[in-house]
Amino acid sequence: MRRAGNILLLIAIIAAVVGSFVYLGMDLLSLGSPENLAQMGRYAFRFMSPDLSAAHLQAIGKGALETLSMSALGTLLSVIGGLLLALPAAGRLGWPLRSLSRLLLNALRAIPELVWAVLMVLAAGLGPNAGTLALALHTTGVLGRLFAEALENTTPEPAAAIR
Numbered sequence: 001m002r003r004a005g006n007i008l009l010l011i012a013i014i015a016a017v018v019g020s021f022v023y024l025g026m027d028l029l030s031l032g033s034p035e036n037l038a039q040m041g042r043y044a045f046r047f048m049s050p051d052l053s054a055a056h057l058q059a060i061g062k063g064a065l066e067t068l069s070m071s072a073l074g075t076l077l078s079v080i081g082g083l084l085l086a087l088p089a090a091g092r093l094g095w096p097l098r099s100l101s102r103l104l105l106n107a108l109r110a111i112p113e114l115v116w117a118v119l120m121v122l123a124a125g126l127g128p129n130a131g132t133l134a135l136a137l138h139t140t141g142v143l144g145r146l147f148a149e150a151l152e153n154t155t156p157e158p159a160a161a162i163r
Helices: 002-024 034-048 054-089 095-110 113-124 128-152 157-162
Strands: none
Touching: 054 095, 054 128, 095 128, 113 128
């Protein structure tokens, strides 16, 4: 039974690939032509010999530092946002703010980072700002909920003593 399912899955995948070639109007047999195979070989060979020139490594280093700074700034913004939303989400400021802040935290958490990134590219334009905002928005929901649960699990006596 399991073997038949695997064979059917393989046939379905092959049919999908052949169907996509037919739909796109591409010649499946030309994929194996000597010219195309040589081009595929050149492409694969370039993977085996990476560009280690100083200019290329400098560009990679700059991109890596930009990525790290985006994630650090996004995390900082999300910690601030999470802390601001955690107090009302824990129910310390009444039930209307609790409900509203939990709704907001759940909405921020429910939307994946990639969707936030697409929305932020539309809002802020292409660049590091969009990625930073996307990370900050999603992580604000995650950290805000985490902080709110931590606040809910604390004993109420210290807060009552301050009042």
